[in-house]
Amino acid sequence: MTVTPSRLGAHAPLARRGLEGAAPIAGDADAAFGQRTPRAAPGYASPIADAGGPLLAIDGVSLEYRSRERIVRATHDVSFDVYGSDRFVLLGPSGCGKSTLLKAIAGFIEPVGGTIALDGQRVRGPGPDRVVVFQEFDQLPPWKTVVENVAFPLRVARKLPRAEAKARALHYLDKVGLAPFADAYPHTLSGGMKQRVAIARALAMQPRVLLMDEPFAALDALTRRKMQEELLRLWDDERFTLLFVTHSIEEALVVGNRILLLSAHPGRVRAELNSHAWSHASLDDEGFRANVARIHGLLFETEMNAEANAEANREERINAEAHA
Template sequence: MNAQPSRLGAHAPLTRRGLAAATQAPGDAQARFAHPADATLRDEAAPDGRLLAIDGVSLEYRNRERIVRATHEVSFDVYGGDRFVLLGPSGCGKSTLLKAIAGFIEPVAGTITLDGQTVRGPGPDRVVVFQEFDQLPPWKTVVENIAFPLRVARKLSRSEAKARALHYLDKVGLAAFADAYPHTLSGGMKQRVAIARALAMQPRVLLMDEPFAALDALTRRKMQEELLRLWDDERFTLLFVTHSIEEALVVGNRILLLSPHPGRVRAELNSHAWSHASTDDDAFRASAARIHHLLFETGTDVEARA
C-alpha cells in the first residue's frame, strides 16, 4: 500500500492496475486533469504521501434478519488533489464505505487513516454532500446555512463566517440568492448551496455520495461541469460515489471498481481527461464498455489489491 500517485496527462491510457503498481510517467503537464504535484498538499499528508488510506476495511450492518457484510477487505489510497471515484452497482457498499470514511460507521476489520491518524468519528476535516435535497435547514437562509457550521466547527466570528460564505456562494453562482430560503430553490440550486457549504469548511477531503443522482439529466450534466470547474479553481481532494460509469469517467481521475455482495475491489483504473464533449467518441465508449466488463465479469479473480 505504498504506491505513489499516478500523474495523469491528457493522453494517459485507461489502465487496470493493482494498488501497488508502479508510478506512471507524467503526461501533458498542462492537461486539466493532470494529478496536481502541489508540494503544500504533499507536505500536509502522511510521510509516505498518502492523504487518506483505506486498508483492508470490512463493514457490516444489521437488518431485521441478519448481519450483512457490506464490504470485504477493501484497500485503496487517496492523494492530495485526487478526484477519486468509488464506482459500483447497488449493493457494493460504496455509500457505506463513504459513511465509514466520514466517521459515521466503525469498521469491523481494517483501518481508515487521514493524514496518518486513525479515523474514529466525524470531523470537520471530512465533509459530506449527500444526494438528498433536504440537507439544508429550512429555517435558515442560504448564507446562514453556509455560515453556521463555520462558526460552530471552525470557530470563525460572525463577520468572518459570513464573508467566507458569500465567497463560496459566488463561486457556485448563487451570490444573488444569499438571503433566500431553501424552499425557494430548485434541486440543482440546493446542491450548489450544499457544495458551497462543504467547500467553505475547507475540509481535507470532500466526500460526495451520488450528489447528482436525483437531478434530471440536463441539470446533472451541468452540475458535473460546475464541480470540475470548482476543482480547477480550488484543487480540493474529492472522494465521489456513483453507480454511473459515464459520470465516473468524466468526474474522476482515478476510479475504484467494487463488486457487489459484499463489496470487493475489482480493479483500480486511471482515467483519461474525459469531458462531456468526448462522451460520443469511440474511445470513450470503449472505456465505458471495458469498465462494465470488469464490474460484471465472473469466473475469474480480477481483484486488484496490493
C-alpha cells in the same frame, strides 16, 4: 482476471492497481492536473497534500450492518489510497457498499476489520476535516437563509466570528453562482440550486477531503451534466481532494481522475483505473464508449460468470438425473 493489490509509496496520477493482461485506462499523465494556480478564499490554506504519501489510506476495510434477520457484510477487505487533489471515484453496482464505505470514511460507521487513516491518523469518528454532500436535496435547515446555511457550520465547527463566517460563506456562494440568492430560503430554490448550496457549505469548511455520495443522481440529465461541469470548474479553481460515489460509469469517467471498481455485494476491489484523459467533450468518442463497455464488463463479469456456471451446473445435474 485478477487485481494486483500493490501500493506505491509516492504520488502518481496513474492508477496503481491494474488488471492482469489489461492496461489501465490512461492518457498523458500531465493531463491529470492543469497549470492553474488555485485562487484563495478568505483565510484559505491550500488543501494540496505533500506528494510523499497518501492523504487518505484505506487498508483492508471490511464493513457490516445488521438487518432484521442477520448481520450483512457490506464491503470485504477493501484497500486504496487517495492523494491530495485527487478526484477519486468509488464506482460499483447498487448494494456494493460504496455509500457505506463513504460513511465509514466520514466517521459514522466503525469498520469490523482494517483501518481508515487521514493524514496518518486513524479515523475514529466524524470531524470537520471530512464533509459529506448527500444525494438528498433537503440537507438545508429551511428556517435559515442560504448564506446562514453556509455560515452556520463555520461558526459551530471552526468557531469563526460571525462576520468572518459570513464573508467566507459569500465567497463560496459566489463560486457556485448563487451570490444573488444569499438571502433566499431553501424552499424557493430548485433541486440543483439546493445541491450547489450544499457544495458551497462543504467547500467553505475547507475539509481535507470532500465526500460526495451520489450528489447528482436525483437530478434530471441536463441539470446533472451542468452540476458535473460546475464541480470540475470548482476543482480547477480550488484543487480540493474529492472522494465521489456513483453507480454511473459515464459520470465516473468524467468526474474522476482515478476510479476504484467495486464488485457486487459484498463490495471487493475489482480494479483501480485512470480516467483523467476523459471529459464531457469525450462522451461521443469511440475510445470513451469502448472504456464504458470495458468497465461494465469488469463490474459485472464475475456476477455473470457465476450465474452462467450455476446454470451449467443445474443442466449437468438435470442430465445426470435423467440418465440415472
